[in-house]
Amino acid sequence: MPADGKRKLPKAGLPGQAKRRKTQANGAPKRAVNVDALSWKTVDVPEMFDDAEGFYGLEVVEGVDIVKDIGGTVQFVTAAPAAKPEAHAEEGDEFGGFDDEPKAPMETSQESPQAKSKSSELSAVQAKRKEQKKDRKDRKKSQKQPPKPVDTDHQDGDSEPELESNVFSKIEKVPEGYEDNDIDVDVSQWEPLDLSAQLLSAIARLKFMTPTLIQQRSIPEIMEGHDVIGKASTGSGKTLAFGIPIVENWLSRQSSSSEEERSPIALILAPTRELAHQIADHLQKLCAGLKSTPYVCSVTGGLSLQKQQRQLEKADIIVGTPGRLWEIMSANTKTLQSLRNIQFLVVDEADRLLKDGHFKEAQEIFKALDREETHERTEEESSEEDEADETDETPQGGRQTLVFSATFHKGLQQKLAGKGRSNLMGEGESLEYLLQKLNFREERPKFIDTNPVSQMAENLKEGIILCGDLEKDLYLYSVLLLQPTRRSLVFTNSIGSVRRLVPLLQNLGLPAFALHSDMIQKARLRSIERFKASGSEAPTEANRNTSKAKGILIATDVAARGLDIPGIDLVVHYHVPRSADDYVHRSGRTARAHSSGVSILLCGPKEAVPTQRLVAKVHAAAEAKGGPNLTKKSKKTDIVHTIDIDRRIVARLRERVVLAKQLTDASQAKERGSKDENWMKAAAEELGVEYDSEELDKASTWSGRGSGRKIKEKEARGVTKAEMGVMRAKLRDLLAKRVNTGVSEKYLGSGGIDVDELLRSGPQGDFLGKVDGLGLEHL
Numbered sequence: 001m002p003a004d005g006k007r008k009l010p011k012a013g014l015p016g017q018a019k020r021r022k023t024q025a026n027g028a029p030k031r032a033v034n035v036d037a038l039s040w041k042t043v044d045v046p047e048m049f050d051d052a053e054g055f056y057g058l059e060v061v062e063g064v065d066i067v068k069d070i071g072g073t074v075q076f077v078t079a080a081p082a083a084k085p086e087a088h089a090e091e092g093d094e095f096g097g098f099d100d101e102p103k104a105p106m107e108t109s110q111e112s113p114q115a116k117s118k119s120s121e122l123s124a125v126q127a128k129r130k131e132q133k134k135d136r137k138d139r140k141k142s143q144k145q146p147p148k149p150v151d152t153d154h155q156d157g158d159s160e161p162e163l164e165s166n167v168f169s170k171i172e173k174v175p176e177g178y179e180d181n182d183i184d185v186d187v188s189q190w191e192p193l194d195l196s197a198q199l200l201s202a203i204a205r206l207k208f209m210t211p212t213l214i215q216q217r218s219i220p221e222i223m224e225g226h227d228v229i230g231k232a233s234t235g236s237g238k239t240l241a242f243g244i245p246i247v248e249n250w251l252s253r254q255s256s257s258s259e260e261e262r263s264p265i266a267l268i269l270a271p272t273r274e275l276a277h278q279i280a281d282h283l284q285k286l287c288a289g290l291k292s293t294p295y296v297c298s299v300t301g302g303l304s305l306q307k308q309q310r311q312l313e314k315a316d317i318i319v320g321t322p323g324r325l326w327e328i329m330s331a332n333t334k335t336l337q338s339l340r341n342i343q344f345l346v347v348d349e350a351d352r353l354l355k356d357g358h359f360k361e362a363q364e365i366f367k368a369l370d371r372e373e374t375h376e377r378t379e380e381e382s383s384e385e386d387e388a389d390e391t392d393e394t395p396q397g398g399r400q401t402l403v404f405s406a407t408f409h410k411g412l413q414q415k416l417a418g419k420g421r422s423n424l425m426g427e428g429e430s431l432e433y434l435l436q437k438l439n440f441r442e443e444r445p446k447f448i449d450t451n452p453v454s455q456m457a458e459n460l461k462e463g464i465i466l467c468g469d470l471e472k473d474l475y476l477y478s479v480l481l482l483q484p485t486r487r488s489l490v491f492t493n494s495i496g497s498v499r500r501l502v503p504l505l506q507n508l509g510l511p512a513f514a515l516h517s518d519m520i521q522k523a524r525l526r527s528i529e530r531f532k533a534s535g536s537e538a539p540t541e542a543n544r545n546t547s548k549a550k551g552i553l554i555a556t557d558v559a560a561r562g563l564d565i566p567g568i569d570l571v572v573h574y575h576v577p578r579s580a581d582d583y584v585h586r587s588g589r590t591a592r593a594h595s596s597g598v599s600i601l602l603c604g605p606k607e608a609v610p611t612q613r614l615v616a617k618v619h620a621a622a623e624a625k626g627g628p629n630l631t632k633k634s635k636k637t638d639i640v641h642t643i644d645i646d647r648r649i650v651a652r653l654r655e656r657v658v659l660a661k662q663l664t665d666a667s668q669a670k671e672r673g674s675k676d677e678n679w680m681k682a683a684a685e686e687l688g689v690e691y692d693s694e695e696l697d698k699a700s701t702w703s704g705r706g707s708g709r710k711i712k713e714k715e716a717r718g719v720t721k722a723e724m725g726v727m728r729a730k731l732r733d734l735l736a737k738r739v740n741t742g743v744s745e746k747y748l749g750s751g752g753i754d755v756d757e758l759l760r761s762g763p764q765g766d767f768l769g770k771v772d773g774l775g776l777e778h779l
């Protein structure tokens with residue numbers, strides 16, 4: 001026993017070590033056995049337990065591993081002879097084992113004559129990759145060697161006897177990087193990807209039991225040294241699809257004997273600051289707990305240039321937005337030089353990177369990485385280089401280029417692979433141009449498309465609610481109110497709408513938060529944090545109705561790309577998105593990883609045609625296959641369902657919404673009015689003229705365009721404080737009243753709904769779809 005008298009828990013070995021554990025020191029193969037077939041030994045129980053109630057005795061068993069399969073079933077695995085005869089467990093049920101070749105299907109492409117010109121350069125890189133692969137195998141082999149003496153430092157003097165088939169003996173077999181006592185996750189599904197023990201351990205720590213499809217297919221290709229264009233639906237784990245091979249590469253460099261000068265191995269470009277930080281965060285989480293960890297730094301606006309320059313000097317992996325990166329790279333030759341030696345250039349959300357005004361800087365970065373000379377280019381040189389054949393510039397040091405997004409099209413690969421790069425489209429017009437500029441090392445980068453039929457996440461259900469153009473607030477409130485336990489993200493097309501909807505919903509008692517690009521970074525982060533935390537507050541008198549209600553984030557498209565907030569169950573498109581891709585990315589904030597979610601489009605009559613077009617475009621491939629009936633009611637085969645929200649309930653909510661809207665308009669108009677007045681007063685003072693608000697009001701009331709809005713604004717501003725007080729009291733009364741359809745007073749009975757009761761009580765997580773007439777049961 002250890003000095004502290006506590007028995008040490010056995011270190012949990014990784015299920016990823018399954019095959020290693022298969023043959024233990026006694027040489028006999030391990031197999032799964034029935035619990036009754038184990039060699040249980042009775043232990044002498046101290047006398048003090050003789051009279052203990054319900055205590056029948058104690059038995060121990062040795063040399064047994066407990067293994068959980070992917071479905072969570074527990075198996076007992078041992079090499080010891082069976083105490084009782086038992087049926088032999090099937091090979092396949094027992095362990096996955098390490099495979100040399102990945103089982104997942106791979107994209108293959110035949111080498112063209114042009115491609116051969118690059119093959120010698122490639123083969124050198126691939127030879128290096130093979131060497132690294134061999135290294136990994138050797139490291140694994142050495143981990144399969146008979147147990148080393150126990151590391152007493154780690155055992156705290158706990159001298160567990162060295163029995164051949166002791167259940168604790170696996171402590172000794174835990175290789176470097178497996179020293180986490182808390183890991184109890186079966187990562188055997190990752191074994192075909194041929195990752196190192198350290199990385200398997202890191203993945204186990206994240207509790208990711210299975211690689212996603214894009215990870216299964218991309219990781220081996222990247223580790224073989226190929227350029228990859230990866231397309232996979234939102235939330236499908238693209239970050240780790242490129243992140244894991246990068247970290248693996250970094251780890252293999254650490255074990256190499258040659259002392260290399262420290263320089264970054266990967267540069268990852270992302271279109272937004274939030275996304276860059278999120279990717280860096282994700283990689284840091286992956287690396288947390290590794291014996292030595294790469295220094296991952298994010299380079300975006302918002303931090304001082306000097307600080308980021310200092311960070312860049314020690315960085316192993318850099319994640320950044322093109323603007324800030326180019327600012328640093330173009331001013332600092334040393335940084336530029338070190339970036340020329342990177343092994344991986346990753347372009348995440350490539351299609352947005354092209355659109356969002358980042359393209360110029362991104363293009364500069366690509367060119368600078370490939371240029372050999374270090375002197376500043378003159379304008380003449382620049383234009384000459386721009387005209388030159390792209391293939392003249394060669395990626396430095398065998399750099400691999402990896403491009404990922406949920407939205408780009410197969411035609412791109414055909415262009416790249418079939419016709420050669422010279423046939424690609426003209427400047428600045430398309431993603432193809434970006435890819436042309438990327439200067440892939442391989443003539444035909446591997447194009448991995450894990451969702452060629454549908455761009456949408458597998459567990460996403462889509463619906464449309466048809467409503468009047470001026471009824472969107474009412475329908476939005478109805479949808480949100482009827483699903484208080486769903487964490488919801490509402491997208492609008494304008495900052496003004498976010499500013500209006502947040503107080504409106506708050507006046508209606510819902511926990512709404514804002515997110516748009518006009519907010520300062522701190523306020524943005526605070527909104528996201530409060531949104532994440534909502535629904536878990538302890539109920540008090542003040543939040544009686546909303547303590548259990550999950551938050552509602554009202555956002556512009558700033559939140560559409562990449563944002564990975566766990567637990568978003570519902571996305572509502574208050575406005576129809578401007579493009580099909582926006583719809584895909586917005587909807588992709590829910591149903592991420594293995595979870596499910598719902599996306600609902602609020603569609604007014606004016607939006608019907610663009611909505612039809614958008615849905616048809618998003619589901620074009622699926623339509624060609626199965627022919628979805630895009631908006632016809634409730635057919636199981638439909639892709640996008642028309643939701644028949646119960647109009648009786650909506651009608652009963654109308655009065656609340658009208659009142660809340662008047663209240664919101666009045667307070668916003670007053671706020672704007674006092675801001676305007678302050679501004680006018682200041683301007684008048686500066687000009688040395690007298691400020692007369694009534695004269696100004698008269699002058700500004702004309703009958704031209706926008707006069708209706710002005711009049712309404714003036715009316716709203718004219719609402720007195722007393723009138724607002726009355727409105728508030730009335731709204732409070734309405735919110736306190738039961739809402740039902742008139743059929744029954746009973747909550748969820750005969751189609752009647754008590755919305756307040758719904759907010760106040762019990763688990764309503766599956767409310768969506770249970771109410772007769774709500775029409776969501778088909779989603």
Ligand SMILES: Nc1ncnc2c1ncn2[C@@H]1O[C@H](COP(=O)(O)OP(=O)(O)OP(=O)(O)O)[C@@H](O)[C@H]1O
Pocket residue numbers: 207208209210211212215232233234235236237238239240405406561562563564588592593594
């Ligand atoms: N193998 C895995 N098993 C379970 N969860 C995973 C796995 N890989 C990644 N995840 C988790 O899935 C979520 C989505 O991953 P990620 O953000 O990389 O998706 P994405 O494909 O880049 O999405 P988007 O296109 O929206 O940017 C993250 O929370 C991540 O931690």
